[in-house]
Amino acid sequence: MNFLDSEFLQTMLLTFKLAFYTTLLLLPIGIALAVLLDSLHSRLGIILQAFIWMPLILPPSVLGFYLLVFFNRNNPLGVFLLEHFSLQLAFSFAGLVVASVIFSLPFMVNPIKNALSSLPPSLKEASYTLGKGRISTFIFVLLPNIKSSILLGCVTSFAHTIGEFGVVMMIGGSRAGETKVASIAIYEQVETLNYTLAHQYALTLFVVSFVSLCVIFALAHRYAKAHIL
Template sequence: MENFNDFLITMFLTFKVALITTFVLLLIAIPLGYFLAFTRSRATPILEAIVSMPLVLPPSVLGFYLLITFSPQSPLGKFLLETFNLKLVFSFEGLIVGSVIFSLPFMVNPIQAGFAALPKSLFEAALTLGKSRIRILYSVLLPNISRSVLVGIVVTFAHTIGEFGVVMMIGGNIQGQTRLASIAIYDEVESLNYALAHQYALTLFVITFSVLLITFYLNKRKAK
């Protein structure tokens, strides 16, 4: 019974982190993807490289530097703690920050690609009608990249629920607070408790596969 309660709490935290991370990244990725797709400057490649870093950087490396950056002993960590009473190391809030940074390219890249694939005439036609850039973004461009947005949401969600290195480094392994499913699987395997590890792993597998299957099905229907 105790194992079942721990299982429910861990899965709840895992999906809570994934949902909040996906929502926050959607708010960030739409304007950022728009900027990267339509802005031509020397700074754009630098920003694109920064956004894409989590794709190639080992999670443990990113997690280590996040741990150092937000540690209460660091200038930024000390400022956040003393000014806002916000502790990002070994806390739920830290999991969200780490997940947002680590999953950033999985949301930004599809949305940026969607914007970049739109014909320039669409944007220019909207400008001639006297619409503001903000209104063009939300009423003209976004509806035309709905598939890209959907892909970004699904991939980000699926990627977030399977995170290990970053969340382990910045969140630790505190039961009921920062212990996520990926960490629980590692713990149970280390304890030779393969039955419980299988429960966590199978749950993640089934949910991830189901989400992807539904997404591909919806994309097929939209393409018809």
């Protein structure tokens, strides 16, 4: 196997680039939604949480299909984005990022929301007593106490994005250097009976996924141990 092949390196670089941008965008979005969910105790909160969990239930091809319909240049939303922002999301890297953010949303939001919910109310009250406002309390008191869960959400989102297939296939297709990520490349190489290159992609994703899981379990163990202590 030749891991220095230009096509292989280009595809893997694009795959990691997609996962990095997705995780970077998901971090502030995930924290904001986690805070919102933690503060909502009504039907609105239930509906919002259901929408966030939908990517875990829906087949990826379903989500990818509707994103393709909405972002298509023949759709009003696609026309609006193209005319006012010169942004074409269908069959583009930008579209892959948007789709990946939506698809990996629960992997970022859920651990952060659960961690916020598990914090004792006395922590927040003590901060208020010391004269800190809501924003400073959140940034300097609450966030440091859930950093393991935030890191867990980042690692999980990154790993999940790397393994996407159905969503990226529907919204991005297979444009070399722009939308062709590793999962798509594996499918194409198997179709052409090029098992050597397919194995090269698959082995790389296998190693990355295994290392990611080791990091996730280590973080989960550390989080549990910290709470026991």
